Amino acid sequence: MTSMVPFLIYLAIFAASYLVVNKAIRRAVRTGLAARKTVTFGDESAVVPDRAASVISIVTLFLLWGIFTGSALVPAFLHMPGPYIGGGRFTYVVEDRDGRRDEATVFWRVAAPGEKGEKPEIDPGEGPAKNDAIVIRAYRSAQLSWDRNDEDGFRRKAGARIIEIAGVPVDYDPARRGEADASDRPKPVVEVENATVTLSDKGALIITPYTGWQMEPIWLPPPEDVVKRLFDIASEGFRGATLWEHLGFSLMRVVVGFFFGSLVGIPLGYAMGLSNWFRGWFDPIVEFMRPVPPLALIPLVIIWAGIGELGKIVLLFLAALWIMAIAARSGVSGVRISKVHAAYSLGASKSQIMRHVIVPNSLPELFTGARVAMGVCWGTVVAAELVAAEKGAGMMIMVASKFQNTDIVIMGIILIGVIGFGIDILMRWLERRLVPWKGKG
């Protein structure tokens, strides 16, 4: 249920901002052709991304991130309640085998996140059951062997057990936990101030201080930690290489693999588009390899080429090869026969037709293929680096995750996303520059 809260808040912001932006702000200022159309529902061309929605969407994501991590970038009154940090106490009553009772107090203290903290100094108190002290790390529970400092008769080994916590009678006898009807005697859960207390199977105290609604940094660090990590790693590097080396290595592998994949794949695709024999020979291979996810080739490539640079480049080569071959093939078969006929009638030779008609005609398809191939290669290189690498974006987040450096993991994922997006933008820009006639033939 609690995990639904961020989602519900998200939904609420979605709906609220829609109402605010569209009903209140925009009402009077509709402009453009789309606004003049009376039929927009079902008219895909009338649907354009609402810029305001995009901006609010991104801001909302960061806002939620900040709210649930207690980020310093978000005003404190918006924060979800954090874990309880501080001290508390409660009493408990022990009864020994002979029915003698004594009361003692537990003094507990929660250390701030990331700190160990110190046990509170206490007075052991009167009687056979002594007072206890414990320090608990933020977000954690702690088990307290309350009888360790008690007199012999009041130890659990001697049959003593807790019969009351913070004034609430409890009925749990660890000695009888093996009996058939043990499940009919559930362990008590007692609410004390800022914590809940219960008993372990063996009758020890389990103290769970109030954890609040925020995410533990180890699961989700606040945004500023991630940014700080970015600057740290950008200046100090990570595991013997700078951030730029990690990213550069990944990019270099993609570029080299894609380059060789295209170098072989494009001529292969052209040959398949121009010759029956080539088409017949390579069709089964290409059609079979196309649906094999490149990631499935990692084990084989590791066996053949090792986990070094060569293995990765071979993998990316294979990832790009089939995509580019298929793109070039459909680029050739997509040529309108009347264009080829026209060229022949104008006196062009075969090689001239290849150069002036078939290749330029296939460029839009090649670009589409290249965009897909770059995307696949980028995904594949990261995955391959997760498996094994000395440098690279994937290696960075994998190693960080082993050491639970969640901030590095998140920073890495964001960088990987940004670079992947950047590659696509670059390809689209190149496409617009180099094949402006695309889709206008």
Place this chain on the structure above:
Amino acid sequence: MAELSIENVSMRFDLPGGTSIQALKDVTLHLKAGELMSVLGPSGCGKTTLLNIVAGFLAPTEGRVAINGRTVTGPGPERGMVFQQGALFEWMNVRENVSFGPRMKGMPKAEMQQIVEHLLDVVGLADFKDKAIYELSGGMQQRVALARCLANDPDVILMDEPLGALDALTREKMQSLVLRLWKETGKTIILITHSVEEALLLGERLIVMAPRPGRIHREYRLPFADLGVGADLREIKKHPDYDPTREEILNMIWNMEEEIMGRTEVAT
């Protein structure tokens, strides 16, 4: 200048499943140099097939096509084609499209430029030299196609419904242009069309083809093309012979179409 002879050409397409289609049967035609012939016929009667054989894109199953006595075995620069649409190279601008033929031949730049400038002037696209193909209207694109064909200076021009996709007004302008170019250049032209009016106006000779198997059904010699050079085509339509001929041909094609429909009904 070239003479074109189509001698006993038959074309059979073998279909998968053992059947075949007799697209053309025993078609014989002779075109003198500088003749303009229009070809009419119901859909599927083999007009495009005939043109493709003349162009050299298809080899006939029987018979032969000869230019000045030399048998055609493949496409060649002495036979230019103008297609219905979409045969321009959209990766080249207007000038590069028009100069394509000369460029492939390796003509010197200066000479080539002169030809291109002249032809773009002729077709009225002098101001659009550097425009991309997709920036032009359909009529402009067909004028580029015409200029591209003429730039290569072919002896025979083959047109397969070159004006089919244009609106009536643009079409009429283009018809005048074709007539003018025909008279000025003296090219031998075969023009396939679906429009009886166009066939009448542009066809010095007019062939009506019949389907199944594709063959020549009737042949006309008409005065309208000669009259139409430099004249208002709408005036030509007032010629006393114009309407009767048009009615006759329309009826002829109508009957053929009906016959096809009837036959398909029996067949199914």
